[in-house]
Every structure is written in C-alpha cells, then in structure tokens.
Amino acid sequence: MPEGCIVSDIRLRLLTLVLLSVLSFVSLFGAAAVFCWWLVFGAKTTFAKNSWKVVVPVSIVVGLFPSLVLYFTGGDFFYGAKILVLVLLAFWFSASLLAGELMSFFVWVFGQGIGFDSGMAAEFSVQALYEIRDDFSRMRSALRIKGQKFSLFAVPSLAAGLLILSLRRAGVQSSLLARRGYCSGGTYVSVFSLGVTDFLMLGSAVFLYGVLLV
Amino acid sequence: MRIVLDDVHLHAGTFSLAAGTIFEEGVHMISGRVGSGKSTLGSALAGLSRVGSGKIVLEECSSPVLLMQFPEYQVTGSTISREISSWGVSRGDPIFSRFDVEMPDRDPFTLSRGELKRLMLACVFAKDPDVLVLDEPYASLDPSAKEVLTCSIESRRGITIVFSHETEYAPNHAERWKIHAGGLHRE
Numbered sequence: 556m557p558e559g560c561i562v563s564d565i566r567l568r569l570l571t572l573v574l575l576s577v578l579s580f581v582s583l584f585g586a587a588a589v590f591c592w593w594l595v596f597g598a599k600t601t602f603a604k605n606s607w608k609v610v611v612p613v614s615i616v617v618g619l620f621p622s623l624v625l626y627f628t629g630g631d632f633f634y635g636a637k638i639l640v641l642v643l644l645a646f647w648f649s650a651s652l653l654a655g656e657l658m659s660f661f662v663w664v665f666g667q668g669i670g671f672d673s674g675m676a677a678e679f680s681v682q683a684l685y686e687i688r689d690d691f692s693r694m695r696s697a698l699r700i701k702g703q704k705f706s707l708f709a710v711p712s713l714a715a716g717l718l719i720l721s722l723r724r725a726g727v728q729s730s731l732l733a734r735r736g737y738c739s740g741g742t743y744v745s746v747f748s749l750g751v752t753d754f755l756m757l758g759s760a761v762f763l764y765g766v767l768l769v
Numbered sequence: 770m771r772i773v774l775d776d777v778h779l780h781a782g783t784f785s786l787a788a789g790t791i792f793e794e795g796v797h798m799i800s801g802r803v804g805s806g807k808s809t810l811g812s813a814l815a816g817l818s819r820v821g822s823g824k825i826v827l828e829e830c831s832s833p834v835l836l837m838q839f840p841e842y843q844v845t846g847s848t849i850s851r852e853i854s855s856w857g858v859s860r861g862d863p864i865f866s867r868f869d870v871e872m873p874d875r876d877p878f879t880l881s882r883g884e885l886k887r888l889m890l891a892c893v894f895a896k897d898p899d900v901l902v903l904d905e906p907y908a909s910l911d912p913s914a915k916e917v918l919t920c921s922i923e924s925r926r927g928i929t930i931v932f933s934h935e936t937e938y939a940p941n942h943a944e945r946w947k948i949h950a951g952g953l954h955r956e
Binding site: 690693694696697698699700701702703709711712713715716719720 | 876877
C-alpha cells in the first residue's frame with residue numbers, strides 16, 4: 556500500500572485527468588466546469604503539498620501570458636482561462652502522487668522491461684523535483700542569513716547551485732545503480748489501492764464530460 | 770549573552786525533538802544520529818524555521834548566523850571575491866589565509882566541495898557574529914583544515930553551536946550535547 560495508507564489508484568486519477576483536460580480545453584464552459592470540479596475535489600490536495608504563493612501566481616501568469624498574446628494578435632482571449640485550469644489540474648495531479656505510484660503504473664502498462672525503466676526514471680524525476688524545491692527553499696534561507704533579498708542578480712548563482720546539486724545527486728544515484736548491477740529492466744509487483752474518492756472523482760468527470768460534450 | 774530554549778518542540782516528517790535548555794556563551798558540540806533533527810534544530814536556532822511549540826529566546830545577542838551543511842546553498846556571488854563581499858566582510862581578514870582561501874576571480878562553483886566549505890567557513894568566521902551555528906562543519910575538510918577549524922572555534926567569542934558527528938575534533942572546553950530518544954541531553 557502507498558505511504559500513509561492513503562487509498563488511491565493512479566490509474567483512475569490519470570483517466571480523470573485526461574477527461575478533465577480534454578473537457579477544459581475544448582470549451583470555456585468546460586473549463587469553468589472543470590474549475591468547479593477542481594475546487595470540490597482537487598483544491599485541498601493541491602494546497603496540502605503546494606504553497607498558495609506558488610500555485611496562484613504560477614497559474615495566473617501561465618494563463619495570463621497566452622491570453623495577452625492572443626488578445627493583441629486577434630485570437631481567443633479566453634484561451635488563457637483554459638490554460639489556467641489545466642495548470643491547476645497539473646498541480647492537483649502532481650500533489651496527489653504517492654511514492655511508487657508511477658513505478659506501479661508504468662510496470663502495469665509496459666511490463667518489467669521498458670515499464671520498469673520508465674517507471675524508475677519517472678520516480679527519480681519526481682524525487683528530483685521535490686529535492687530542487689527543498690534546495691531552493693534552503694537557498695532562500697541562505698539569502699536571509701546574509702541579509703539579502705531574492706533578486707535577479709542572485710538568479711545565476713542560485714541556478715548554478717541547483718544544477719550542480721542535482722547533477723551530484725544524479726551521479727550518486729547512477730553509481731549506486733551500477734554497483735548493484737543494474738543494466739535494464741527488473742522485477743516489480745505493481746500495487747494499486749482503489750478508493751471511494753477515486754470513483755467519485757472519475758464519476759463526476761465522466762458526468763461533466765457527458766453533459767458538456769456528448 | 771545566552772539562548773534560552775523554552776520547552777521547544779520541533780516536528781519534521783516522522784521525527785520530533787524536544788529541548789528545554791540554555792546555551793550560555795562558549796562552544797556547544799551537539800551530536801546525534803542521522804535524521805535525529807540536528808539540522809532542524811540548527812535552522813530553528815538561526816530563526817530560519819518555526820518551532821512546533823515553545824519558544825527560542827536570544828538574550829543580549831544579535832541575529833545568529835548559520836553555516837549550512839552543504840556550502841553550495843549559500844553561494845550567491847559569481848566570483849570568490851563577490852561571494853566574500855556578499856557576507857559583508859573584508860577580503861583582507863587574516864582568517865582567509867588561515868583557511869587557505871585564495872582570491873582569484875574564479876566562480877565559486879568551480880571549487881571542490883572542500884575548497885568551497887573552507888571559503889564559507891572563512892566568511893562566517895570573518896563575520897564574527899554573536900551566535901554562530903555550524904551544521905556539520907567538519908564534513909568535506911582534510912585533517913589540516915579540520916584543525917584550523919577547531920582552533921578558529923576555540924578562539925571565538927560569543928556562542929558557537931556545532932552540530933557534528935565528528936566529536937573527536939571538538940574543542941577541549943566545548944560543552945557536549947547529544948540528541949537522543951527525541952530529546953537534547955547534556956553528556
């Protein structure tokens with residue numbers, strides 16, 4: 556069972572994500588409906604693992620930029636609203652991921668060869684993203700120690716630090732895998748734990764899909 | 770000058786740490802197994818993270834300076850000279866020669882981990898704060914640099930709190946503490 560004994564199945568969540576993404580992309584009403592869905596099912600999980608200081612500005616900026624570009628080029632201004640909802644969905648899905656779920660999913664889909672390799676790469680990638688977030692948080696603390704504020708002048712040094720730390724960790728991980736004799740593929744037993752919430756989320760997504768599209 | 774830990778409780782992930790003690794002026798060497806909460810306590814002492822309950826009171830001392838375990842976190846200057854300036858210290862301070870820090874306009878990230886650690890140690894000692902918190906300062910240093918570090922800690926005024934596994938390098942007069950069974954205990 557995934558960590559914390561949380562009952563959830565990535566397969567159903569992924570299917571829900573695909574349905575909602577298509578729905579929010581094809582029409583503005585769809586995007587509005589998916590935003591409501593996110594408020595009901597996704598917001599709590601999203602903010603449990605991400606600070607609103609990250610979620611809100613990133614979603615608005617990523618949504619606003621294409622809207623402005625399209626506004627000045629004669630396109631659909633509300634395209635940005637769709638993008639905003641997609642970004643919120645991405646935050647929700649990444650926040651809902653549990654350790655080992657991607658491995659289980661890829662092995663289930665592609666088997667013990669390519670599936671194992673892809674799953675491991677995906678797990679390492681997610682882990683690396685969390686580590687970069689922690690590194691960045693420590694770097695901001697370091698700026699506070701020096702009595703400095705985060706500014707554009709510090710970006711090159713901070714970026715170099717993040718890159719070097721990430722490369723060092725990747726080097727350690729690859730050495731460890733090589734020492735253990737890893738070449739490709741492996742043996743992994745996929746474990747999924749179906750939860751009631753998964754069915755509720757998927758059911759509501761299918762309902763919205765049916766009402767608004769079909 | 771002292772730091773009062775008034776029934777402090779720290780929580781991070783699966784561990785919790787309780788501490789209720791006073792750090793007087795001098796050197797305090799704190800050891801404990803990996804994951805026992807040394808870095809978390811160091812961060813809290815430096816005022817960089819919140820405590821779960823209780824409070825940390827700094828009496829008659831200015832803001833603490835923390836040297837993090839990984840020196841890469843604290844690099845903000847594009848050259849060694851700029852990095853030294855970013856700490857608000859003078860490049861002419863003799864501590865830089867004691868730690869064998871050269872002053873070329875090299876990018877700090879081209880230094881080895883040990884060289885970068887020596888640079889950061891020299892910077893925090895040159896800054897000479899009332900309260901200095903060092904998180905695993907002996908890691909990545911060669912034996913001669915470790916001796917220089919111990920001498921630098923011994924000759925410092927104020928409160929110096931050292932979190933380290935390498936207790937054999939602790940200054941003789943250091944007060945020794947251990948994080949054990951979720952608490953901070955004097956040895």
